Amino acid sequence: MNTLKKITKNQLFIPLAALLILAMFNLIMDPGFFKITLGQNNMGNYVLSGYLITILDSGSELAILAIGMTLVTAASGGQDISVGAVIAIGGSAMLRVLCGNDPKPAQLHAPIIVAFLVSCIVCMLFGAFNGTLVAYFKIQPMVATLIMYTAGRSIAAWINNNTLPVISPTASPSFAYFGGFIPGIPIPTPVFIAIICMIIIALVLKFTNLGLYTQSVGINESSSKLNGLNPQAIKLLSFVILGLCVAVAALIKVSRIQTINYSVIAKDIEMDAILAVALGGNALSGGKFNMPASIIGAYVIQFLTTTLYKFKVQSDALPAYKAVVVILLVVLSAPVVREYLSGLKKKIKAGGKEVA
Amino acid sequence: MKKRVLATLLSAVMLVSLAACGSNGGSNDTGSAGGSTGGSTSGSTTTTTTTTTDSGSSSGALIKVGIINNDPNESGYRTANDADLKAMFTEANGYEASFAYSLKNDEQITAAQKFIQDGVDYLLLSAADTAGWDSVLKDAQDAGISVILFDRTIDADESLYEASIVSDMAKEGETAVNWLAGQGLSEYNVIHIQGVMGSAAQQGRTGALDDKVKAEASWNLVTQQTAEWNAEKAQQIVQSVIDSGESFNVIYAENDDMAKGAVAALDSAGISHGVGKDVIVMGFDCNKWALEELLNKNWNYDGQCNPFQASYIDEIIKTLESGGTISQKTIIMDEKGFDAATITQADVDQYGI
Numbered sequence: 118m119n120t121l122k123k124i125t126k127n128q129l130f131i132p133l134a135a136l137l138i139l140a141m142f143n144l145i146m147d148p149g150f151f152k153i154t155l156g157q158n159n160m161g162n163y164v165l166s167g168y169l170i171t172i173l174d175s176g177s178e179l180a181i182l183a184i185g186m187t188l189v190t191a192a193s194g195g196q197d198i199s200v201g202a203v204i205a206i207g208g209s210a211m212l213r214v215l216c217g218n219d220p221k222p223a224q225l226h227a228p229i230i231v232a233f234l235v236s237c238i239v240c241m242l243f244g245a246f247n248g249t250l251v252a253y254f255k256i257q258p259m260v261a262t263l264i265m266y267t268a269g270r271s272i273a274a275w276i277n278n279n280t281l282p283v284i285s286p287t288a289s290p291s292f293a294y295f296g297g298f299i300p301g302i303p304i305p306t307p308v309f310i311a312i313i314c315m316i317i318i319a320l321v322l323k324f325t326n327l328g329l330y331t332q333s334v335g336i337n338e339s340s341s342k343l344n345g346l347n348p349q350a351i352k353l354l355s356f357v358i359l360g361l362c363v364a365v366a367a368l369i370k371v372s373r374i375q376t377i378n379y380s381v382i383a384k385d386i387e388m389d390a391i392l393a394v395a396l397g398g399n400a401l402s403g404g405k406f407n408m409p410a411s412i413i414g415a416y417v418i419q420f421l422t423t424t425l426y427k428f429k430v431q432s433d434a435l436p437a438y439k440a441v442v443v444i445l446l447v448v449l450s451a452p453v454v455r456e457y458l459s460g461l462k463k464k465i466k467a468g469g470k471e472v473a
Numbered sequence: 474m475k476k477r478v479l480a481t482l483l484s485a486v487m488l489v490s491l492a493a494c495g496s497n498g499g500s501n502d503t504g505s506a507g508g509s510t511g512g513s514t515s516g517s518t519t520t521t522t523t524t525t526t527d528s529g530s531s532s533g534a535l536i537k538v539g540i541i542n543n544d545p546n547e548s549g550y551r552t553a554n555d556a557d558l559k560a561m562f563t564e565a566n567g568y569e570a571s572f573a574y575s576l577k578n579d580e581q582i583t584a585a586q587k588f589i590q591d592g593v594d595y596l597l598l599s600a601a602d603t604a605g606w607d608s609v610l611k612d613a614q615d616a617g618i619s620v621i622l623f624d625r626t627i628d629a630d631e632s633l634y635e636a637s638i639v640s641d642m643a644k645e646g647e648t649a650v651n652w653l654a655g656q657g658l659s660e661y662n663v664i665h666i667q668g669v670m671g672s673a674a675q676q677g678r679t680g681a682l683d684d685k686v687k688a689e690a691s692w693n694l695v696t697q698q699t700a701e702w703n704a705e706k707a708q709q710i711v712q713s714v715i716d717s718g719e720s721f722n723v724i725y726a727e728n729d730d731m732a733k734g735a736v737a738a739l740d741s742a743g744i745s746h747g748v749g750k751d752v753i754v755m756g757f758d759c760n761k762w763a764l765e766e767l768l769n770k771n772w773n774y775d776g777q778c779n780p781f782q783a784s785y786i787d788e789i790i791k792t793l794e795s796g797g798t799i800s801q802k803t804i805i806m807d808e809k810g811f812d813a814a815t816i817t818q819a820d821v822d823q824y825g826i
Contacts, residue, residue, distance in 0.1 A: 156743050157743045158743045159739070159741075166716065168713075171713070279552055281549055281760075283762045285762075297737075297740075373704075373737060374705065374737055376762070378702070380702075381701065381702055382703075423713065426698075426709060427713055427717060429698070431699065432710065
């Protein structure tokens with residue numbers, strides 16, 4: 118009984134259970150879901166393919182964003198709804214550096230790493246803008262980030278003079294590696310990028326006080342201030358870190374199709390990122406957080422999306438299914454329901470004893 | 474009190490950032506695509522610019538036109554459309570043109586009222602929404618201003634405008650489906666990737682394919698999904714079909730972006746596509762890069778959605794000015810479909826947007 122309680126109390130329980138349910142469902146409906154095959158792609162490289170690979174591949178951006186979103190949620194008690202728009206800005210800035218003024222360059226104007234670093238700086242600046250509004254001007258995070266949510270995609274279009282740059286494989290074969298495959302490696306590159314991000318954040322949380330400080334600011338701002346922390350700086354920092362995550366996600370997104378469409382790139386991804394944090398059992402009102410749970414939450418969402426695609430559910434109905442998940446989560450975590458459930462448990466226990 | 478200060482500050486910040494966009498947008502203009510970004514600010518919704526220079530004392534000979542369009546930032550189609558209009562309605566061609574951009578109907582109506590007060594000779598309109606135009610068009614008629622609709626129709630009495638120049642999306646779909654039928658495959662297993670559901674382009678391009686699939690036993694839809702004009706979504710949809718192991722030989726994507734996403738999925742799965750290959754790839758809109766894919770035989774077909782309405786409008790104005798009448802109210806533009814087997818570099822240069 119105690120061990121069962123321990124398991125269900127663990128924060129990883131909800132996302133792992135959700136993952137398990139989805140996996141079981143697919144196993145029963147079609148065991149072929151788990152088949153992974155090795156084949157040749159059109160460049161002649163051997164690559165792995167199958168639904169599981171697709172989930173790991175397509176879920177990468179979301180997992181990376183979930184890292185930043187978890188920190189922002191924990192520190193500020195609110196969410197950043199501008200990540201999709203800032204991905205457009207970051208991607209646009211990257212392409213602007215790569216292409217210069219020519220939307221179809223014969224060769225790149227700058228090394229990819231330079232473009233990526235510029236995009237990182239740009240995204241971190243926009244993160245800092247959001248963070249400043251939240252930390253120093255004490256605006257509700259959702260309201261503060263609404264500004265970039267509205268204006269971001271127009272800014273992205275303006276960066277490239279409203280043209281849509283395309284990087285052809287002849288200009289740079291390696292640009293497509295980040296969202297595709299590196300020759301000779303059969304696993305999609307985004308998976309590696311996501312793993313690197315996870316390792317970095319794990320090391321940071323282990324060897325610095327970032328996690329502790331973030332949580333204490335989220336739990337009680339004034340008492341952490343009395344203890345010598347600077348809550349504003351920490352909130353700002355969390356938004357800047359999210360900015361960095363956004364830049365990495367932008368690299369993958371742009372590299373996947375080697376072009377950009379400002380109005381649709383990473384559309385509605387902010388909602389998925391917030392959902393990932395919620396699925397991870399983290400309180401959306403801030404405070405304690407569990408990073409692995411959020412990341413697993415992100416893959417659960419991708420698992421759900423891929424499953425629905427497999428069963429040919431109309432893709433414009435996907436948000437409705439996600440909404441059902443959100444409703445379940447929110448209702449289950451509401452204090453009223455929790456109290457009722459624990460009361461019910463006690464009753465069952467008492468009843469059990471009587472019978473015994 | 475604190476809140477009020479904050480609100481003021483915030484709005485100031487927004488204003489400054491928008492203004493910054495505007496001025497830079499103008500000065501950064503590289504002149505590509507006919508300088509289409511001209512005076513449009515990226516963040517705001519309406520801008521009115523007069524493009525004529527001040528040599529206008531002799532402007533008695535010039536025809537004054539007020540052009541109300543959607544924001545050129547909206548899409549590549551709109552950018553090309555705006556550039557085409559700007560290139561046509563110049564002083565050299567005998568016009569004095571003023572432009573107003575908005576994606577919002579009410580702002581467009583306000584702009585129309587302003588143009589009526591300014592006493593333009595012609596009002597050219599691509600309406601954001603079909604409803605709500607009756608009274609303002611009536612005002613225009615009373616003031617003796619001729620109204621010409623382009624690109625989009627409105628729900629108003631036909632007597633209120635001289636002509637309407639539009640694309641026939643259903644015909645675009647038919648042209649594409651007829652071309653596909655002409656390929657003579659023994660079996661058509663189609664992955665159909667749709668645009669945003671309910672949009673005119675989606676309805677027209679879907680309708681023709683749906684009819685054909687219903688009519689012919691050898692035509693099957695492997696999947697029919699909306700990717701909402703989004704390349705990544707299209708990639709995931711096609712990836713899902715590939716993972717399931719179902720066979721298909723046609724990708725019918727309702728715009729170029731989605732076709733590109735689909736091709737990315739094919740490439741990573743090692744499925745050959747293009748002329749004489751396993752899978753036929755079809756797109757719409759004729760982006761320049763897409764036509765180049767056709768030229769390289771990686772795709773098979775691209776259907777045009779013609780953004781070049783300026784010459785049609787010019788012709789109508791010339792007819793009206795010389796006292797002639799327009800025989801047809803609704804003018805449907807010629808729209809081509811390009812086949813990778815016959816496309817030439819000249820086509821790419823002329824029709825690519």
